[in-house]
Amino acid sequence: MKNEKLLEIKDLYAQYNTDEDIVYAVNDLSLSLDRGRTLGLVGETGAGKTTTCLSILRLLPERIGEISKGEIIFDGMDILSLSEDEMRKIRGKDIAMIFQDPLSSLNPVYTIGMQIGEVLKYHGIYKDDQAIENRVEEMLDLVGLPKERKNDYPHQFSGGMKQRVVIAMALACEPKLLLADEPTTALDVTIQAQVLKLMNELKERLQTAMILVTHDLGIVAEICDDVAVMYAGSIIEKGRIEDIFEGQVHHPYTVGLFASIPNLKVKTRRLSPIDGLMPDPADLPKGCTFNPRCPHRMEVCKTEEPPCVMIGEEHMVKCHLFASKEGGRP
Amino acid sequence: MKDLIYTEGLKKYFKTPAGLLHAVDDINLRIPAGQTLGVVGESGCGKSTLGRTMIRLIDSTEGKVFFDGEDINTFDKKQLKHFRKNAQMIFQDPYSSINPRMSVSQIIAEPMKVCKTEANKKARDDKVKEIMNTVGLALRFYNAYPHELDGGRRQRIGVARALALDPRFVVCDEPVSALDVSIQAQILNLLMDLQETNNLSYMFITHDLSVVKHISHSIMVMYLGECIEQADTDELYENPLHPYTRALLSAIPIPELRREKRAEVIRGEVKSPVNPAPGCRFAPRCPHAKPECVGEKINEVQITPTHKVACVLYY
Numbered sequence: 083m084k085n086e087k088l089l090e091i092k093d094l095y096a097q098y099n100t101d102e103d104i105v106y107a108v109n110d111l112s113l114s115l116d117r118g119r120t121l122g123l124v125g126e127t128g129a130g131k132t133t134t135c136l137s138i139l140r141l142l143p144e145r146i147g148e149i150s151k152g153e154i155i156f157d158g159m160d161i162l163s164l165s166e167d168e169m170r171k172i173r174g175k176d177i178a179m180i181f182q183d184p185l186s187s188l189n190p191v192y193t194i195g196m197q198i199g200e201v202l203k204y205h206g207i208y209k210d211d212q213a214i215e216n217r218v219e220e221m222l223d224l225v226g227l228p229k230e231r232k233n234d235y236p237h238q239f240s241g242g243m244k245q246r247v248v249i250a251m252a253l254a255c256e257p258k259l260l261l262a263d264e265p266t267t268a269l270d271v272t273i274q275a276q277v278l279k280l281m282n283e284l285k286e287r288l289q290t291a292m293i294l295v296t297h298d299l300g301i302v303a304e305i306c307d308d309v310a311v312m313y314a315g316s317i318i319e320k321g322r323i324e325d326i327f328e329g330q331v332h333h334p335y336t337v338g339l340f341a342s343i344p345n346l347k348v349k350t351r352r353l354s355p356i357d358g359l360m361p362d363p364a365d366l367p368k369g370c371t372f373n374p375r376c377p378h379r380m381e382v383c384k385t386e387e388p389p390c391v392m393i394g395e396e397h398m399v400k401c402h403l404f405a406s407k408e409g410g411r412p
Numbered sequence: 413m414k415d416l417i418y419t420e421g422l423k424k425y426f427k428t429p430a431g432l433l434h435a436v437d438d439i440n441l442r443i444p445a446g447q448t449l450g451v452v453g454e455s456g457c458g459k460s461t462l463g464r465t466m467i468r469l470i471d472s473t474e475g476k477v478f479f480d481g482e483d484i485n486t487f488d489k490k491q492l493k494h495f496r497k498n499a500q501m502i503f504q505d506p507y508s509s510i511n512p513r514m515s516v517s518q519i520i521a522e523p524m525k526v527c528k529t530e531a532n533k534k535a536r537d538d539k540v541k542e543i544m545n546t547v548g549l550a551l552r553f554y555n556a557y558p559h560e561l562d563g564g565r566r567q568r569i570g571v572a573r574a575l576a577l578d579p580r581f582v583v584c585d586e587p588v589s590a591l592d593v594s595i596q597a598q599i600l601n602l603l604m605d606l607q608e609t610n611n612l613s614y615m616f617i618t619h620d621l622s623v624v625k626h627i628s629h630s631i632m633v634m635y636l637g638e639c640i641e642q643a644d645t646d647e648l649y650e651n652p653l654h655p656y657t658r659a660l661l662s663a664i665p666i667p668e669l670r671r672e673k674r675a676e677v678i679r680g681e682v683k684s685p686v687n688p689a690p691g692c693r694f695a696p697r698c699p700h701a702k703p704e705c706v707g708e709k710i711n712e713v714q715i716t717p718t719h720k721v722a723c724v725l726y727y
Contacts, residue, residue, distance in 0.1 A: 126593070300667045344600075353626060354597070
């Protein structure tokens, strides 16, 4: 089972066709995920993290969203060639997703028991109502909620408890892959710590592979095995967690990202943010997409797309700085 | 140093069908001119209500707030309007706190219009441009509408609007929590620069202990409406005393590998602030809870002149 590829994305391009522009949300993204591993997908708003997840589930908004190129192989199946009916059988069963806002991802007019049961009923894993009922109670127990509360409505729960309900829903069918889109962003720190602990435990117990989308490098350090840093729709650095947090060589954007985080241990008052803003995905800069903000910009960066350079066995940096040995280091 | 704003036994209770909700309970704090007080706590601990009560966006139930030596709760309409020029607020959500049907320039000019601080439209327009410059909004956005801007720029509008009247005191209610880290750092630096040039006092409300460390001179930790610990920033991080403060600090995910296993995650959730029983409100979640924690009001213990904590462990 170990080291077996569960998900492989090859050269994925996804775009949104709006009336005025074409928004290039994901550009030439490749990644792979082994069974039971957790990949942290890090980046700022608009980096294409959520679009990547929605592409895997083929849930891009109809008519507007489009996967223009690339391949997504999940468990040996080519996701992009499946019919909508076949896809529906995968969603929630083999691939589940936890959305950012637990408030808006639950239906306010159904009890949480019904909502957790719905996915089980739909996929027909359990034949009779009693079995479903039992499974719902089991799931509530798993995420640390009292069974008696299955007949309560979402508004009767706090934010942290709602997120536990959402996690229970996502895990009810024991998916092979869990996509967690900023699962703790809406929660308080102490509750976030509880939910992270829960996710870590469940991950070990159920051996679910997970893609964790987040902008918080602290969460990545706590929960992930591999990390991919996204910028303007592409992965600009990826590697094992040790490569990203302790490696000596990094993409300038990764360096900037770490410098922007307020650090508890350092005494400086001023932070050193990355200058400027994310580029408009409808109008991406030529060459390296990070070049207008990059402190190490060279002439070649303005015209040519940087190559993916392997720094270590699994550590990849997409930057001209490392293209040749003479390129120097940042 | 002279305190620009200070409170005495400030309370704000809300009547709810379930009983009296103690949103802010007996808060004593002081903010000197040119300094920042960070107010930290989880959602529902009353930190936003405290911020609003400080500038009388809502009336307090009991207690006093002194601004420049005068109790703001005694102000009549005219005095209050004058006070508003001095005390402004930056709101948490840059998406819902600005009017989508007004252009950037209109939004920033609105407070000056209301308070008639500038003589005519020309003077107002000049001032709008000047402020846009100060907060780093390009002038090409002068006639833009909020939906055309991203979160960071919108929050800059919020900052610009608060600064339009040259206030001396600004309540910042989670001004960066809706923003990305790199943008968050830009806004924090901007706020610190403005403080230096304009000698502003801030009350900086946040749930993020790593953010508040950078901007604050002193910090107050709130739990269910009460101040449970207050100290100078460095002191609080080096020597946190209250079990809740310690729990909060250890709950922050740190972007580093292989540090010692996370200290025990505190269990349970914040209890209801409606009709709280006397005693320590953190006791139900506290790993050090003792019988004497419940029943009587917990008094603040002064550890050093600038460090106080409300916990029986330090009696």
